[in-house]
Amino acid sequence: KSLADREKEQSEKHEHTNEEMKKLIDRENQLLSKQKGLHDKQKKAQLLVGESRQRLDNALKKADIINAQAANALIGAGDEQGKLISDELFKITDELSKIQKTSLLTLPWCSSIKCLIVDGDFSFESLNCLFRYLPQLHRLSINFLKKINNIEMDKNLSMIQLKHLKYVSLKMSAFIPFDWFKVLTKTFFRHLQTLRLTARVGEEY
Incomplete structure (x- = not known):
């Protein structure tokens, strides 16, 4: 190959690498933004469960069956939401790890x-x-x-x-x-x- 052909080939290779890196960075930023939103939701779910447990304790002390059932339902809903959020956070963390590794391997x-x-x-x-x-x-x-x-x-x-x-x-x-x-x-x-x-x-x- 001539020098010009080699330089062109090298330039195209660098351009492709830059494009791949840009895609990885964009995806990483999307995941980080989503991760932050999920952490906020997780805190709210944990707060809901904590408040509901307190409500349940108070209702049981007063033998208030209706409020106890309502509080118990909220606890179940909060726990389920927390589990779903945790599962999604695990997937995001795993993908972020793979992106990090790929970013390093994409470099020269x-x-x-x-x-x-x-x-x-x-x-x-x-x-x-x-x-x-x-x-x-x-x-x-x-x-x-x-x-x-x-x-x-x-x-x-x-x-x-x-x-x-x-x-x-x-x-x-x-x-x-x-x-x-x-x-x-x-x-x-x-x-x-x-x-x-x-x-x-x-x-x-």
Whole structure:
């Protein structure tokens, strides 16, 4: 192929990658907006159940059968709504996790970035993709490392060598199992010199 053909092919490839990334970002924003709305609904449902339980207790103390039945019906409706919302939130969270992984895989194979600060949330499950993309990483800071799914780390990527990674600062969710953290340190942090680690509640691990 001529130089012009190669440049054209490369340009088309980048354009396609940019389009794919734009679609992923748009979908992610839609899901985040929907997730926020569902969290608001979930709080209202929980509030309704709490108020209804109080109403039920008061009705039972007064032997008010009619009000007790009405309160019990509201509790059932609130619990059912809460369950439906939780199921939908789980699906959204799962899709967001997949988008995050796909976004990393859509990018070029590797980068020369040496210092990375993730100011928002980042899933534990996506660390493999991140480290594969940033083999030259020296310093890493993640504002909140969270756990999304009960899955194991990708065995196919477990031999990534981050020889330059010397400093890591992580704020981790308390829901991340300690065994996962041990795998993380043994697999990726073997050359670390400084590790700063805190739990979400602010207590040092």
